[in-house]
Amino acid sequence: MDLPLNVLPAKTDGRFPGLAIGTSYAAGAGPAIQPKSPIDGAVTAEVGTASPDDVGKALEAAQQAFLKWRAVPAPRRGELVRRIGNLVRENIDDLAKLVTLEAGKIPAEAQGEIQEWVDVCDFAVGLSRQLYGLTIASERPEHELVENWRPLGPVGVISAFNFPAAVWAWNGMVGLVCGDPIVWKPSEQTPLISLACHEMVLRAAASMDDVPADVSSVVLGAADAGQALAEDPRAKLVSATGSIPMGRKVAQTVGARLGRCLLELGGNNGMIVTPSADMEMAVRAIVFSAVGTCGQRCTSLRRLIVHKNIANAMAERLKKTYATLPIGDPTKEGVLVGPLVGEAAYKQMRDSIAQAKDQGGELLCGGDRLESGAPEGGFYVEPAIVRMPAQTEVVLTETFAPLLYLLEYETFDEAIDLHNGVPQGLSSAIFTGDMREAMRFIGPAGSDCGLANVNVGTSGAEIGGAFGGEKETGGGRESGSDSWKQYMRRTTSTINHGAELPLAQGIVFGE
Numbered sequence: 117m118d119l120p121l122n123v124l125p126a127k128t129d130g131r132f133p134g135l136a137i138g139t140s141y142a143a144g145a146g147p148a149i150q151p152k153s154p155i156d157g158a159v160t161a162e163v164g165t166a167s168p169d170d171v172g173k174a175l176e177a178a179q180q181a182f183l184k185w186r187a188v189p190a191p192r193r194g195e196l197v198r199r200i201g202n203l204v205r206e207n208i209d210d211l212a213k214l215v216t217l218e219a220g221k222i223p224a225e226a227q228g229e230i231q232e233w234v235d236v237c238d239f240a241v242g243l244s245r246q247l248y249g250l251t252i253a254s255e256r257p258e259h260e261l262v263e264n265w266r267p268l269g270p271v272g273v274i275s276a277f278n279f280p281a282a283v284w285a286w287n288g289m290v291g292l293v294c295g296d297p298i299v300w301k302p303s304e305q306t307p308l309i310s311l312a313c314h315e316m317v318l319r320a321a322a323s324m325d326d327v328p329a330d331v332s333s334v335v336l337g338a339a340d341a342g343q344a345l346a347e348d349p350r351a352k353l354v355s356a357t358g359s360i361p362m363g364r365k366v367a368q369t370v371g372a373r374l375g376r377c378l379l380e381l382g383g384n385n386g387m388i389v390t391p392s393a394d395m396e397m398a399v400r401a402i403v404f405s406a407v408g409t410c411g412q413r414c415t416s417l418r419r420l421i422v423h424k425n426i427a428n429a430m431a432e433r434l435k436k437t438y439a440t441l442p443i444g445d446p447t448k449e450g451v452l453v454g455p456l457v458g459e460a461a462y463k464q465m466r467d468s469i470a471q472a473k474d475q476g477g478e479l480l481c482g483g484d485r486l487e488s489g490a491p492e493g494g495f496y497v498e499p500a501i502v503r504m505p506a507q508t509e510v511v512l513t514e515t516f517a518p519l520l521y522l523l524e525y526e527t528f529d530e531a532i533d534l535h536n537g538v539p540q541g542l543s544s545a546i547f548t549g550d551m552r553e554a555m556r557f558i559g560p561a562g563s564d565c566g567l568a569n570v571n572v573g574t575s576g577a578e579i580g581g582a583f584g585g586e587k588e589t590g591g592g593r594e595s596g597s598d599s600w601k602q603y604m605r606r607t608t609s610t611i612n613h614g615a616e617l618p619l620a621q622g623i624v625f626g627e
């Protein structure tokens with residue numbers, strides 16, 4: 117695939133920059149990397165990386181930019197995001213191409229990811245005129261009690277390979293309207309799309325005269341660059357998306373300096389299908405949720421909890437549908453299941469299937485690597501379903517691949533217990549025609565996840581809602597609703613406009 121050079125910064129000495137601080141691009145003092153495309157294992161480009169020192173430089177520049185950016189009125193900050201959104205609309209095909217190349221997504225999903233960026237721009241532009249505070253009744257005469265939201269400071273974003281643009285966009289577009297510069301440490305698998313995202317911000321910023329270009333930086337590199345970002349007190353919020361072990365480390369690092377972090381970590385998403393469910397709809401939702409993006413979405417369906425009276429029929433339906441899935445090169449027309457990100461993911465899938473069998477599971481279909489019909493260097497697998505006798509140890513961990521466990525339940529209480537009996541709590545769904553079951557599922561005694569859907573699959577969230585999960589998923593919320601509050605600091609002010617000085621709680625202190 118030819119690189120869309122028009123959305124990328126120039127190379128120096130045959131290498132793309134590893135450090136971008138506003139308009140200043142540099143190789144970066146870290147070792148060069150050569151990421152491979154999941155499509156065929158070919159090197160996509162040679163790219164520099166930032167050293168931990170470089171991360172410090174980016175944060176210092178962001179801090180200086182913050183001093184100016186926080187004084188720019190929020191609707192004007194929204195204007196920057198509006199212009200970014202327009203540029204993204206114009207360049208959607210080229211940006212999506214980079215997502216396909218580096219993350220292996222089929223074009224429809226890659227375009228969908230960039231569309232999410234456009235959507236969150238629209239959301240953030242509206243938000244830029246709605247960063248509302250509160251007026252609260254004061255207990256004292258001639259006093260006002262008000263709450264205001266103020267810009268927080270530089271935000272460090274650490275992101276995963278599987279949503280290489282959208283996760284940064286959720287944080288970045290909302291953070292920018294809130295008055296925060298963004299320093300981004302993307303996945304080492306997806307450096308090119310990150311540089312292209314940064315380019316869009318720079319081009320929009322250059323069209324305005326009151327935007328410090330250093331509101332956006334990219335520091336490419338591996339875990340040490342992310343670690344440097346987490347350690348630095350200039351990062352007033354560290355928003356980290358990725359695996360649970362990564363989040364645990366970042367939370368401890370940020371916690372040690374009593375900083376603020378927002379964690380979006382792994383899921384182990386379940387769906388309950390009850391006897392009254394519309395089977396057609398349920399099957400479509402299951403297949404999209406379990407095999408879309410080759411099972412590499414944080415919201416991918418991993419546990420299917422089906423009533424025992426319909427479990428056999430469901431297993432047969434799914435086996436038939438899985439047998440017809442078009443798997444292969446994601447750039448080819450009609451393909452729905454692209455590659456795994458690489459060999460380690462394939463090994464993890466094989467290993468989990470072996471463990472599941474040891475723990476009493478029956479492999480219903482899939483699990484093999486494609487021997488023909490797909491580019492040789494890529495890891496193309498047949499999505500797998502394993503029927504489990506119980507929620508054993510292997511089912512409790514996230515395998516980031518198209519591996520679906522099928523479990524049976526008898527009573528609805530049992531279904532909810534199985535559903536909630538894992539350490540993660542990101543996305544969940546129920547398919548039912550019974551209003552009582554649906555309301556129980558989304559109510560206080562139902563799903564314990566951040567996302568609880570009814571007759572909608574676990575993946576494919578809209579940007580308007582707050583996105584995130586509970587338990588080991590980390591508790592963070594991003595994107596829509598009132599997630600913006602995490603990117604700002606709240607000040608509560610008591611204002612006395614009288615000539616007396618009454619104390620709160622009626623305290624009398626001297627004369």
Ligand code: NAD
Nearest residue numbers: 276277302303339342343358359362365380381382383414
């Ligand atoms: P990963 O944890 O390997 O890497 C994520 C990012 O963290 C990368 O940029 C990586 O360089 C960085 N990193 C790794 N160790 C670090 C450390 N010690 N300190 C600082 N940074 C560090 O994840 P991945 O393989 O890229 O992505 C898959 C995982 O991400 C899955 O578990 C998936 O569920 C999760 N994910 C969650 C969400 C969500 O919103 N909840 C979204 C996308 C992906």
